[in-house]
Amino acid sequence: MSGRPRFQRYDRPQYNDEYYDDRYYYRNDYYHNDRYYYEEPRLPTGPRATSAPTAPKGNTQPAFKRAKVSNKNVMEDDEDDEFARNDMVFMRPVDLKGAVFERINQVGEGTYGKVYKAKNKITGQLVALKRLRLESEREGFPITASREIGLLQSFNHPNIVGLSEMMVEKNAVYMVFTYMNHDLAGILQQAEIVISDGEKKNIFKQLLRGINYLHAKKVIHRDIKGSNILLDDKGVLKITDFGLARRMKNINSNVESPNYTNRVITLWYRPPEILLGSTDYGREVDIWGIGCILIELFTRHAIFQGTDEIDQLWKVYDIMGTITVEEWPDCNTLPWFEMLRPNSHKPSLFRHKFGSLLSPQCFNLATKLLAKNPKNRISASDALRHPYFMEEPQEQKLAFVDKIEGEWHEFEAKKKRRQLREAKQKEMVKNSG
Amino acid sequence: MVSQIEAQLLRDDSNLKYDTNMRIYLHQLIVKLGRKLNLRQVILSTAEVYLTRFFAKVSIREVNIYLLVTTCIYISCKMEESPQHIRTILSEARNCWPEFVPNDLTKLAEFEFYLIEELDCYMVVHHPYNSILDVVNVLKDGDPSTKLDISPEELQTCWSIINDSYITDLHLLFPPHIIAIGTLYITLVLGIDVRKTIANSAKLPDPRMDNFVKFLASSNIDLSEVIETVQEILTLYEIWNSYDEMTIRNGLHHMLLNMNR
Numbered sequence: 001m002s003g004r005p006r007f008q009r010y011d012r013p014q015y016n017d018e019y020y021d022d023r024y025y026y027r028n029d030y031y032h033n034d035r036y037y038y039e040e041p042r043l044p045t046g047p048r049a050t051s052a053p054t055a056p057k058g059n060t061q062p063a064f065k066r067a068k069v070s071n072k073n074v075m076e077d078d079e080d081d082e083f084a085r086n087d088m089v090f091m092r093p094v095d096l097k098g099a100v101f102e103r104i105n106q107v108g109e110g111t112y113g114k115v116y117k118a119k120n121k122i123t124g125q126l127v128a129l130k131r132l133r134l135e136s137e138r139e140g141f142p143i144t145a146s147r148e149i150g151l152l153q154s155f156n157h158p159n160i161v162g163l164s165e166m167m168v169e170k171n172a173v174y175m176v177f178t179y180m181n182h183d184l185a186g187i188l189q190q191a192e193i194v195i196s197d198g199e200k201k202n203i204f205k206q207l208l209r210g211i212n213y214l215h216a217k218k219v220i221h222r223d224i225k226g227s228n229i230l231l232d233d234k235g236v237l238k239i240t241d242f243g244l245a246r247r248m249k250n251i252n253s254n255v256e257s258p259n260y261t262n263r264v265i266t267l268w269y270r271p272p273e274i275l276l277g278s279t280d281y282g283r284e285v286d287i288w289g290i291g292c293i294l295i296e297l298f299t300r301h302a303i304f305q306g307t308d309e310i311d312q313l314w315k316v317y318d319i320m321g322t323i324t325v326e327e328w329p330d331c332n333t334l335p336w337f338e339m340l341r342p343n344s345h346k347p348s349l350f351r352h353k354f355g356s357l358l359s360p361q362c363f364n365l366a367t368k369l370l371a372k373n374p375k376n377r378i379s380a381s382d383a384l385r386h387p388y389f390m391e392e393p394q395e396q397k398l399a400f401v402d403k404i405e406g407e408w409h410e411f412e413a414k415k416k417r418r419q420l421r422e423a424k425q426k427e428m429v430k431n432s433g
Numbered sequence: 434m435v436s437q438i439e440a441q442l443l444r445d446d447s448n449l450k451y452d453t454n455m456r457i458y459l460h461q462l463i464v465k466l467g468r469k470l471n472l473r474q475v476i477l478s479t480a481e482v483y484l485t486r487f488f489a490k491v492s493i494r495e496v497n498i499y500l501l502v503t504t505c506i507y508i509s510c511k512m513e514e515s516p517q518h519i520r521t522i523l524s525e526a527r528n529c530w531p532e533f534v535p536n537d538l539t540k541l542a543e544f545e546f547y548l549i550e551e552l553d554c555y556m557v558v559h560h561p562y563n564s565i566l567d568v569v570n571v572l573k574d575g576d577p578s579t580k581l582d583i584s585p586e587e588l589q590t591c592w593s594i595i596n597d598s599y600i601t602d603l604h605l606l607f608p609p610h611i612i613a614i615g616t617l618y619i620t621l622v623l624g625i626d627v628r629k630t631i632a633n634s635a636k637l638p639d640p641r642m643d644n645f646v647k648f649l650a651s652s653n654i655d656l657s658e659v660i661e662t663v664q665e666i667l668t669l670y671e672i673w674n675s676y677d678e679m680t681i682r683n684g685l686h687h688m689l690l691n692m693n694r
Contacts, residue, residue: 139538141511141546141549153556
């Protein structure tokens, strides 16, 4: 060792090789709990995470232990008053029995696991808990999950959902997000919610801003759809679910193919190049989905509703017309182009179907977003400068969110429809019997 | 149970410390496995940052470092977007250290989980490799008074110093550009063959130093942090000169083999 004093670590002032034993004893406490996955004290987030000093003494644990989600529905109700009195306290240890998060109900479901609405018992804040199940993972931590975590931690934008915390348990990982009341799919399915043209413009602009941010960071979302676009009660839109997202490979795509997976994007929002088997696609795949959503804002249902991959392509051809060599000269290089060649040429019915529904500028933007050739598809930054955003009506604050009764996610909307259908069937059985 | 673990951990392994010598040994383990798997340098650097952060919380006497090194590399492959199959990694690790890496996929998967938890799920690491290129470009087309051309060989030297710097705590303390500037400074002062110069301590001052100092003065870079970086790297090379692998390895193996008993 040299004679120079070693500088100290910022995070652990006593850190030094000689202090090794301190660290050992520090850890050793956890063996009393007989746990392999030891728990480190974790401070509650937020400045209001203060304590209830009168909380029962005795058989209590420090509350800022790693949170565990339980089904407990009872919670002590004396906490809010304590906050009011201790407003000036920045941070203080909390005595709280059991879990920090109280699960309220399920609000979403996917292949990855489930999403729950939950309440932080200490701060009272509502959160969304996304649970990734890992029991079936024999390969360890799934790469999609590590991508999602890494990406979310690198984002900072008002229109992208923010990851506030992570929790690791033995067989599951929880991601903690701020709770958002609605998603776009859920809202559009409620016919009684009326959205004005100015509000539609606002929604769409926020969506484009979010996508533009992602695309500027060379991130492709790869699962744009209504249920991944969240809205809160203040009218802020946030893009969520980066389970399929990835950063673009840093290569010259003229020389080598990036070779991304073709199995991405929910069927109805899949662009033609993916349907034709492309693996060297780019950010344009998100733009097609954005175009679908623009139409959906006006029609209230998805524009191309295919039943499988091939049918999806026919649904696109039915409305947008078949691919011509003039608009897409190198379309025959796509892997499945020959295999999926349509029998007859079809003209585009897009103007016929939607020309009268949208304003001329809006229609023009939709055409550019839904260009079949990805090279002709408009980029997010160009779309933000489109004259549609200049013309009347100007974008408006989202007033409809105040009037919405209940909270609408696609998950709840589906449940409601299922209940309606079952009630109808019962009625019919009753009448016929 | 507790006393048993305590007894095990406090056994007389007095030469087993997480000091610079041990860290050089760990660094070489990572490099060895990385070469076998033919991985990019940045993956190894990320793995080494994970390793350093892990040992900021956990004692070296509690873990099987060979399994830990394997796990760090497995995760950093995923995070740097060039995933390797878990079997490939495990079999290569077993080729390197057959007596210490268990032939059990679930052990590796379980350790991965533990490591991610220990790192609080913060897995993205930024490295000085891009910063050094930026700095070199700025110096090349900069203001005439601070204009400075860095030759490819010198850039290569900076690059290797950065690789070595992962043995130290620097990457936990300072942002990447500080470390990039520090390595560039060392290269300019000591020449391409840094370690030789340290040993002989004979090199004529570089005439380009004036421009570099002017650049630093006008750059708003925190110079005290740069100095600390330079000091730390020089200390590392000094210790490296008296590094004795056999002592470290024997101590470690003694501990690991007794642990299972």
